[in-house]
Each structure stands twice: as structure tokens, then as C-alpha cells.
Amino acid sequence: MFSKSKINEPAPKAPEAAKPAAPTAPAAPAPSDYKAAAPKPKPPASVLSSDLHITGNIKTTGDIQVEGSVEGDIRAHLLTIGETATIKGEVTADDVVINGRIVGRVRGLKVRLTSTARVEGDIIHKTIAIESGAHFEGSVQRQDDPLNPGRAAKPAANPAAAAPAAKPESA
Template sequence: MWKRDESVRPTVGREPVQPTAPGGAAAHGLETDLRRPGDVRDVVNIGKSVVIKGELNGSEDLTVEGYVDGTIELKDHVLTIGPHGRIKAEIFAKAVVVLGKVNGNVTASEKVDIRDNGSVEGNIVAPRVAIAEGAHFRGSVDMQRKPEAVKPPEAPKAETKPVAQAPNGSKP
């Protein structure tokens, strides 16, 4: 009598995705899909066959099993690099969990966790860093709490007042 409309029911075992790749991001072979536009889930999966080149922004947790080349920015959310994930990007997130390979700098406002067989080549800035036995890491770890360090660099805007800068162009 009150049978559910099966046409809008999401497939069991597959997570819906919110592809948020502005700035010319090109996704090839996106194997996830949007089942229900109004249904916002907390975790987004990017599958093994997905290749993203460009800037990846989001406001929900993200798991990457594919390849990303560019920038990943999840300010208040968790980024998980799955065992098959290959990242060649600057990463900004609340927390980053690495089970795959990352080549690039990682900045997290809370924690970076490199699990067994995870690999990071780059500089890490985070107040907490966990590196498991068997993980590969080459680079630097800066755990000092610098609030400004977790924000990604922003392009200067015309309407904002110019901020005094050091002669070499670095941020004050």
C-alpha cells in the first residue's frame, strides 16, 4: 500500500558523490554518480578510475581512491587517501588520513595520520601527526600551532585592503 518509490532509492553499497571541482577541474571516468540531488551525505568517494586535474574544493568528508593532481581543499572536513589513492597536490583539510601515496605538502588544522603502507613526500603542517610503523615519509613535520598556517593561500582581491608584506613577498 505504502510502497516506496524504488526509482529514487540509492543503490545499496554505493555512496553518492558531490563532485566539487571548480576552476577547470577535469574528471574522467567518474564512476560514482548523484542519485538524489537533495540528499547530502557526509562522505564522498572518488573511485579508482577517477582522474582529477585542477582544484578540488568541498564541504564534506572525502575519500580519494583515484588520482588527483592540483589542489585539494576541505577546510572543515576529513580527507582520506585510500590505499589506491595517488595524490600529487597541495592538501588543506581539517584532518588527513593517508593510506595511499601523497606527493605534495599537507596542511591540516587538526591531524595528519599516515597509516601503515601510506606514503607522503612533502611537508606536513599540523598540530598532531601520527605516523604508523611501515609508513613512508620524506619531508618535514611542523607541529607548532600556527592558526594562519592551516589556511590556504588566497589570491589578492581588489577590494581588500593591502596587507603590509615583507620585502621578500612573504606573509607577515
């Protein structure tokens, strides 16, 4: 039934040579697939130093840390206003951390005024935090989507207009 010679005989070398060739071909595309799927590392925040003065608008999808002065609007993903910074214009970002001075409107999903913040203007936000010692002159308004004022203002304006009209009729 059993033959010792068949068990102890080495396998033919031609099929072994064919087997490594097959796995090698699929292995080559696999690393390129992983490289394409891997997310790119997030670049560091752009820093505008304290001796820098910018006149004009700044727009980026990345992060900015401002230590100098800007006369113009700023739009970014994460915006950090340093203690020595002065911004004169509208600020719009997903996340705004204010340590310095802003004269103008602030729009952000998350807005944080630290104890050294000085803001003169309206703040439109989804969430806000104001530390003790922060100086703020203006109004605060919560919106679900503060980054897109056209979409959020229209639905808010229609119910507000309808509600006062309904009250005088029933009164």
C-alpha cells in the same frame, strides 16, 4: 454552605470549545520552530573511485574519500586518501588520513599516516600520528593553526628573528 447541584453540574460547553482553540494556535508554530532549529543530517563522504583521474583543484566543506588520482590541490573537512590513491598537489583538511601516496604539502589539524602511506613533501599539523611502516620524505612542522599559514607564520617568524638578534648582543 455547599450545594450538591453545583458540584455535579457539567461545565458549560462554550468555554470548552474556546479552550482547545487557544492551545491549537500556539501548537502549530511550535513544530515549525523545531524543524528550523534541528540540524541537518551530515551528508556522506564523496568518494572518488579508483578508476577516476582528476586534473584540477577540489574544494568542499564536507568529507572526501579519494581512491583514484588527483593532480591538483584538495581542501576538505575530512580527507581520506585510499591505498590506491595518488595525489600530486597540496592537501588541506581539518582531519587527514593517508593510506596512499601524496606528492606535495599536507596541512591539517589532525594528520595520520597509516602503515601503507607514502608521503613526499612537508607536513604542517597540529597533531600527527605516523604508524610503523609509513614512508615519509620531508619535514614535519607543528603549528597551532596549520590551515591558515599566513596567520601562524608571521607570529612564529617575529620571535625567531628577535631571538637570534638578542643572543649575539649578549654574547
